[in-house]
Amino acid sequence: MTLIQVKNVDFGYSATRQILSDINLEIAPGDTVGLVGESGSGKTTLLRLLLGLARPDSGSITFDGQNLDTGNRAFMRQFRRQAQIVFQDPYSSLDPRQTIFSIIAEPLRSLKIDGDHRQMVAEALEAVGLDRDAATRYPHQFSGGQRQRIAIARAIVARPPFLLADEAVSALDLTTRTRIVDLLARLSAEMTLLFVSHDIGVVAALCRRIVILEKGRIVEQGETAKILKNPQHPYTQRLLASVPRLSVNEISS
Amino acid sequence: MTTEIITAPQRQRRPLILWAGLILVGLHVFAGLLSLIWLPYDPTAMAGGRLEGPSLLHWVGTDRLGRDLFTQMMIGSRIALTVGLGAVAIGAVIGVTLGILSAFATRWLDDALAATLDILIAFPTLLIAMLVVAASDTANLWSAIIALGIALSAIVARLTRILAKRVLVMDYITAARTSGSSWPKIVAIHILPNIWPTLAVNFALQFGLAVIAEASLSYLGLGAPPPNASWGRILQEAQGTVYTAPLGAIAPGIALVSLAIGVNLLADGLRDFIDPTRRAR
Ligand SMILES: Nc1ncnc2c1ncn2[C@@H]1O[C@H](COP(=O)(O)OP(=O)(O)OP(=O)(O)O)[C@@H](O)[C@H]1O
Numbered sequence A: 001m002t003l004i005q006v007k008n009v010d011f012g013y014s015a016t017r018q019i020l021s022d023i024n025l026e027i028a029p030g031d032t033v034g035l036v037g038e039s040g041s042g043k044t045t046l047l048r049l050l051l052g053l054a055r056p057d058s059g060s061i062t063f064d065g066q067n068l069d070t071g072n073r074a075f076m077r078q079f080r081r082q083a084q085i086v087f088q089d090p091y092s093s094l095d096p097r098q099t100i101f102s103i104i105a106e107p108l109r110s111l112k113i114d115g116d117h118r119q120m121v122a123e124a125l126e127a128v129g130l131d132r133d134a135a136t137r138y139p140h141q142f143s144g145g146q147r148q149r150i151a152i153a154r155a156i157v158a159r160p161p162f163l164l165a166d167e168a169v170s171a172l173d174l175t176t177r178t179r180i181v182d183l184l185a186r187l188s189a190e191m192t193l194l195f196v197s198h199d200i201g202v203v204a205a206l207c208r209r210i211v212i213l214e215k216g217r218i219v220e221q222g223e224t225a226k227i228l229k230n231p232q233h234p235y236t237q238r239l240l241a242s243v244p245r246l247s248v249n250e251i252s253s
Numbered sequence B: 001m002t003t004e005i006i007t008a009p010q011r012q013r014r015p016l017i018l019w020a021g022l023i024l025v026g027l028h029v030f031a032g033l034l035s036l037i038w039l040p041y042d043p044t045a046m047a048g049g050r051l052e053g054p055s056l057l058h059w060v061g062t063d064r065l066g067r068d069l070f071t072q073m074m075i076g077s078r079i080a081l082t083v084g085l086g087a088v089a090i091g092a093v094i095g096v097t098l099g100i101l102s103a104f105a106t107r108w109l110d111d112a113l114a115a116t117l118d119i120l121i122a123f124p125t126l127l128i129a130m131l132v133v134a135a136s137d138t139a140n141l142w143s144a145i146i147a148l149g150i151a152l153s154a155i156v157a158r159l160t161r162i163l164a165k166r167v168l169v170m171d172y173i174t175a176a177r178t179s180g181s182s183w184p185k186i187v188a189i190h191i192l193p194n195i196w197p198t199l200a201v202n203f204a205l206q207f208g209l210a211v212i213a214e215a216s217l218s219y220l221g222l223g224a225p226p227p228n229a230s231w232g233r234i235l236q237e238a239q240g241t242v243y244t245a246p247l248g249a250i251a252p253g254i255a256l257v258s259l260a261i262g263v264n265l266l267a268d269g270l271r272d273f274i275d276p277t278r279r280a281r
């Protein structure tokens, strides 16, 4: 059983420079996968491909057995209900001129999801640990951590089975980060999570599987525990060596 | 005590700006609307002696033909508001549309549009307006308004393009896309609301420019003939007698400046009032 299958995918923003090369990746439903790599290694780019925001130059991506065809409107409409994303920057991810209600309800409106939107937004707010009356306020009235919770509420309000998080905790201070990681851990019990981070400690705490990306190539992937204990690829070894042991223990405890 | 002295003016600044703008613009709107149904005197007929000073009968005196100047000033308010609103409306519709399209266009089309706009903007607004008005056989108000609107649209388009591009790279646009929102919807609910506060302030500036440009056209004799004469024509007719009867030149000048300032204050005040990110937290 696979939810996402990426086969031999190449991609470049321009013809002259390839960003992703020969990506092969499978994500099982319900799994929690960490995508790790240095800045510029192509993590965000890979997420954009998985979200159908860009199209691979070659190779294929399938979602639930169906080809992720960005030109197929009927399929994309269906697909948009399945996958949502949380970004790194809690400031640019919320429209400053919309109320929290409008922000969180946007997927419900645009995806034409039936039901009482007020109630669904209230439930999403509750799920991320915010007050119901946050709905009437504006983003500038919240802290970075609270904004990130709002962004997560928007991502889960339509109950997508697949959640992508692009460095969703990198911009937060340590205590807030731990809380948001806890929240994501709780959510990952009910959905498939692809969690991008350059912080191996957080990935170790959160993800069952790990994928290591270096310069647009996957150099190693497998169970997190195994890879952390016995990294095969020199790049992974270097990556692990640069992580202070303390932070791994601290966050996973 | 000290904190109150420091914070009080800040708290009052916004409503004050809004009120000042409302009053200045309101006076012109009132005078302009009233001129449609009632005028103190016939604007084309002799109403008193020539070049009279201000009196109870003639609030700003009379011109060299003995016509009441206040009557002409009221009509001038109407003309100025028509020109400002008309030109800005045309400039806004064309400019915002072009700017948004340009922000979405492919690289080369966007570059071509940007270059065209830069060239257009290099020509002074007044020059473009003069050419268009001179080209149309009758000097009428609407040819001036359309000419000014088109000239302004280039400035609006360039600004819109820059502002829209800045919004387009935000993560909330990507989130809107993964939320299933279509591009037209994204423009309507994310892009326009986020660029309009800056655009509105710019429109107010353009309004003032358009009114001044039309006054300049009239001053140069390219404006509408009486009885629909603008402040520019009053100014021009008062030119010869500026030393003996300076009011004929001062009054239209004050009217022009007060309307331009009023519109800008109004835009500033309204923006503070409506924009959620500027409201008191
Ligand atoms: N829109 C774009 N157009 C052209 N090149 C881009 C674009 N976005 C990213 N790139 C390039 O693609 C490469 C990979 O970028 P990407 O954002 O995927 O990296 P990342 O792994 O997410 O890095 P980070 O950890 O800093 O977020 C970089 O070299 C970047 O310069």
Ligand SMILES: [Mg+2]
Pocket: A043, A044, A045, A166
């Ligand atoms: Mg990135």
